[in-house]
Amino acid sequence: MKKILIIGAGFSGAVVANSLAKTGRYSIDVIDERNHIGGNCHTERDKETGIMVHKYGPHIFHTSNKLVWDYVNQFDRFHPFVNRVKSIYNGQVYSLPINLHTINQFYGKALSPGEAIDWIQSKGDKSIQEPKTFEEQAKKFVGEELYKAFFYGYTKKQWGCEPSELPASILKRLPVRFSYDDNYYNDRYQGIPENGYSYVIERILAHDLIRVKLNQKFSGESDIDLDYHHIFYTGPIDAFFSFRHGRLGYRTVYFKDFREEGDHQGNPVINYADESVPYTRIHEHKHFTPWESFDKTIYFEEYSKETTETDIPYYPKRLESDLKKLKLYEEEVRLIQKVSFLGRLATYRYLDMHHIIEEALDCAAKFLESDKSV
Numbered sequence: 001m002k003k004i005l006i007i008g009a010g011f012s013g014a015v016v017a018n019s020l021a022k023t024g025r026y027s028i029d030v031i032d033e034r035n036h037i038g039g040n041c042h043t044e045r046d047k048e049t050g051i052m053v054h055k056y057g058p059h060i061f062h063t064s065n066k067l068v069w070d071y072v073n074q075f076d077r078f079h080p081f082v083n084r085v086k087s088i089y090n091g092q093v094y095s096l097p098i099n100l101h102t103i104n105q106f107y108g109k110a111l112s113p114g115e116a117i118d119w120i121q122s123k124g125d126k127s128i129q130e131p132k133t134f135e136e137q138a139k140k141f142v143g144e145e146l147y148k149a150f151f152y153g154y155t156k157k158q159w160g161c162e163p164s165e166l167p168a169s170i171l172k173r174l175p176v177r178f179s180y181d182d183n184y185y186n187d188r189y190q191g192i193p194e195n196g197y198s199y200v201i202e203r204i205l206a207h208d209l210i211r212v213k214l215n216q217k218f219s220g221e222s223d224i225d226l227d228y229h230h231i232f233y234t235g236p237i238d239a240f241f242s243f244r245h246g247r248l249g250y251r252t253v254y255f256k257d258f259r260e261e262g263d264h265q266g267n268p269v270i271n272y273a274d275e276s277v278p279y280t281r282i283h284e285h286k287h288f289t290p291w292e293s294f295d296k297t298i299y300f301e302e303y304s305k306e307t308t309e310t311d312i313p314y315y316p317k318r319l320e321s322d323l324k325k326l327k328l329y330e331e332e333v334r335l336i337q338k339v340s341f342l343g344r345l346a347t348y349r350y351l352d353m354h355h356i357i358e359e360a361l362d363c364a365a366k367f368l369e370s371d372k373s374v
């Protein structure tokens with residue numbers, strides 16, 4: 001039996017472990033430096049209230065890939081869930097993503113879809129041909145006023161820099177709609193697992209050929225045990241190489257948690273667009289499981305800051321300076337046969353859970369194919 005080491009017990013590591021274990025040809029160790037599985041998707045029922053808490057911030061599963069949807073549904077029941085986010089700006093509550101309601105409320109109008117398209121087009125900056133930055137993308141497609149209201153302050157708080165320094169791809173995550181559809185995502189399938197994400201990942205990892213070892217740190221390339229036939233690494237790419245080309249920029253988030261009776265904000269997520277409010281958003285966990293009911297509530301204020309050596313990296317910043325360093329790391333990755341790099345941190349990309357699962361399934365399939373002859 002060939003020995004495999006997987007570093008990281010988040011979705012990437014778990015999915016690869018599962019695919020390999022099912023062949024019966026591998027014995028797999030999954031290690032994680034934290035004291036729980038699930039990475040940043042980790043969920044846990046609060047002991048006092050029973051509320052399912054998204055310990056590292058809100059996670060809503062969404063995908064248009066039926067294969068990925070069917071995959072996760074093998075491991076738990078996913079309840080239908082439509083993410084309807086609100087944004088508070090200048091003392092008023094608006095609907096996100098920007099939709100007909102947002103536009104009409106913001107401009108004090110009652111425009112039809114066609115009128116709203118013309119109106120917003122008239123606001124767009126026509127001098128921008130191919131938007132490269134977040135700011136250009138916003139100014140071209142929603143115009144200066146909506147950009148300043150809903151994106152500028154939030155993005156400065158979230159990323160700690162000017163939106164003109166960030167890539168357009170970050171904003172492309174969010175749709176702009178000229179209808180009253182306020183679903184935050186465009187994907188065909190959307191849901192929340194009945195028993196939380198850590199349960200899903202626990203089930204993915206549940207196989208006789210998989211051993212999970214928690215509280216076990218991997219210290220990068222020097223720590224590679226030659227006993228292993230292959231290694232799958234899902235930690236930060238720069239950490240693997242002991243940061244020898246410099247640290248890649250990440251934003252991290254931290255939370256102030258509160259509990260009270262009743263309902264705090266009446267919605268799972270409310271964003272705070274004003275720069276003067278120090279947090280970016282508030283998530284109230286019981287609203288992620290509308291099929292359950294609780295008298296008490298738990299909510300988190302979410303704050304964003306630069307990642308220091310002891311913080312958990314969340315969001316790859318991918319500034320020009322980061323991409324230069326990334327190139328150097330990627331050149332090193334190409335020279336290593338025995339290790340596959342996958343997931344948000346090891347590839348330094350802003351990926352969602354569904355991307356991660358799709359790529360992990362693919363990575364495992366390719367590995368199994370190439371390993372047939374070895």
Ligand code: UDP
Pocket residue numbers: 087096150151152154155158170171173174271272273
């Ligand atoms: N964003 C914003 N205002 C909002 C919500 C999002 O400016 O009210 C920007 C911000 O830069 C954020 C990006 O859009 O990082 C992507 O938002 P998303 O909700 O996808 O972020 P996530 O849930 O992954 O933190």
